[in-house]
Amino acid sequence: MDLPLFDTHAHLISDDWDTYRPTPLRADLPTPRQPDFTVTVEALIAMMDEQGVTDACLVQRGHLYGYDNRYILDSARRFPGRLHPVVILDPQDPDTPDRYRRMVADDHVRGFRMAHTRPWILDTAWLSSPQAMEVWKACADLATPMTLILFTKQLPYLLPLIKIIARRFPELPILLDHGGMPFGMTQYEVRLAGEAGEEVVLPGPPHFGIDSTIGIFEDVPNVHFKLTEINMERLDAEDVRPAHLVRRMVDSFGPDRVVWGSDVGQSMLWDYAGKAAMARAATDFLTDEEARRLLHDNAARIYSTAG
Numbered sequence: 001m002d003l004p005l006f007d008t009h010a011h012l013i014s015d016d017w018d019t020y021r022p023t024p025l026r027a028d029l030p031t032p033r034q035p036d037f038t039v040t041v042e043a044l045i046a047m048m049d050e051q052g053v054t055d056a057c058l059v060q061r062g063h064l065y066g067y068d069n070r071y072i073l074d075s076a077r078r079f080p081g082r083l084h085p086v087v088i089l090d091p092q093d094p095d096t097p098d099r100y101r102r103m104v105a106d107d108h109v110r111g112f113r114m115a116h117t118r119p120w121i122l123d124t125a126w127l128s129s130p131q132a133m134e135v136w137k138a139c140a141d142l143a144t145p146m147t148l149i150l151f152t153k154q155l156p157y158l159l160p161l162i163k164i165i166a167r168r169f170p171e172l173p174i175l176l177d178h179g180g181m182p183f184g185m186t187q188y189e190v191r192l193a194g195e196a197g198e199e200v201v202l203p204g205p206p207h208f209g210i211d212s213t214i215g216i217f218e219d220v221p222n223v224h225f226k227l228t229e230i231n232m233e234r235l236d237a238e239d240v241r242p243a244h245l246v247r248r249m250v251d252s253f254g255p256d257r258v259v260w261g262s263d264v265g266q267s268m269l270w271d272y273a274g275k276a277a278m279a280r281a282a283t284d285f286l287t288d289e290e291a292r293r294l295l296h297d298n299a300a301r302i303y304s305t306a307g
Contacts, residue, residue: 003292004301007048009055009177009228009261013064014071023066025088025117032064039265041075041083047264048082051276051280054296057303059147061087061265062115073107077132084110084303088146091132092125093240100135110303111145113177119151119189133165140169146303147226149177155213166220173302174223175259178230182209183245186230187267202234205244210241210252217253218306224257224302225249229267232278234296242282246294255290259299 014020015038022032030036048056058072065071076083087109089096103109112135116126126132127148139146150158159180166174178184182202193200203209203248217223227246235242260282262275270278283291 002052003283003288004296005051005053005276005279006228006296006303007053007264008175008259008299008303009059009263010044010056011039011059011061011263011265012041012044012071012075013061013265015040020065020068020071023065023068025062025066025115029117035064037268041071041078042189044264045079045082047272051273051274055082055300055303056085056200057086057110057299059086059113059262062088062113063117069103069269073103073109073294074127076108080108084108086113086145088113088115089135089137089219091127092129094131096131096132097134098136101142104144104297109144110149111175113147113149114210115149116154119153119192119268122154122157124158127158128161128165136165136169136172138174145173145175147177148180149306150180150184152182152189155180157278159216160215162223163216163220166217166223170222172222175226175302176214176223177226177261178228178263179214179225179249181213181225183231183234185234187233202238205240206236206248207247208248208249210248215252224259224298225253226259226261228261228263228272229275229278230263232275232282233267233269242278243284246282247285250286250290250294254294255286256298256301258276259302260295 013035022034026029058076060069060072067089073074076085091114114127190200260279264272282296283301
């Protein structure tokens with residue numbers, strides 16, 4: 001029997017464009033284009049039922065809806081206890097910590113996500129300005145996980161900074177989207193590299209670049225790593241079996257610090273059935289107990305502390 005799954009990274013896209021309008025993350029950005037596909041909450045629940053997915057985190061699709069989290073909040077209310085909102089708010093807004101506290105109390109929000117929109121700007125304010133640190137403190141006070149998405153060129157200076165912050169809030173679960181490693185390079189970054197004439201060369205097995213990047217977190221137990229279709233895409237492009245990376249991750253960080261997320265609604269190379277099958281196959285070199293933790297139990301533990 002297939003092990004159950006907990007999807008920590010599902011993006012919703014509504015088919016009601018009048019109610020849930022595309023909204024830029026910043027005033028100086030253009031209004032996002034309406035995608036040519038949707039992932040409604042009804043569709044997600046149906047796919048979850050088909051693939052044995054018990055729970056899903058609804059991660060705000062910031063590059064489509066900006067800071068307007070209404071669709072994931074409205075959707076989670078329809079399926080309480082099964083869908084868990086992870087919101088994106090402006091960490092530089094002084095009102096954000098209190099607004100987030102209200103969302104946790106009133107809307108059953110389960111986590112905060114900080115996202116940077118411009119990989120070519122190498123700054124840290126989006127993550128660690130005095131105002132952003134107030135958001136970190138709110139998450140720590142509420143025991144709701146903090147999720148971060150990092151771009152590849154930012155890793156050399158952001159990962160040491162995150163280590164400092166993680167030690168400041170040792171009880172706060174921190175999740176790095178797409179593993180926070182070279183094999184987490186997004187399609188967006190791959191396209192930018194191609195446009196700039198840069199060759200994408202990823203470090204291969206057995207280390208996968210872990211030693212020079214997220215290896216610094218081996219002794220920081222509150223930092224966790226989320227593996228998604230983006231990692232699978234990079235591994236597939238390099239003709240590397242994902243189970244090798246997963247075994248390396250568990251050997252480095254233990255069986256309790258790696259989780260799975262589909263990235264449905266953003267990465268659409270494989271359908272949801274394909275994503276679920278790849279997740280389970282990626283645990284081929286794990287014990288049954290290790291696989292159960294990665295696919296389900298770790299996420300259930302991390303997100304049970306919230307709300």
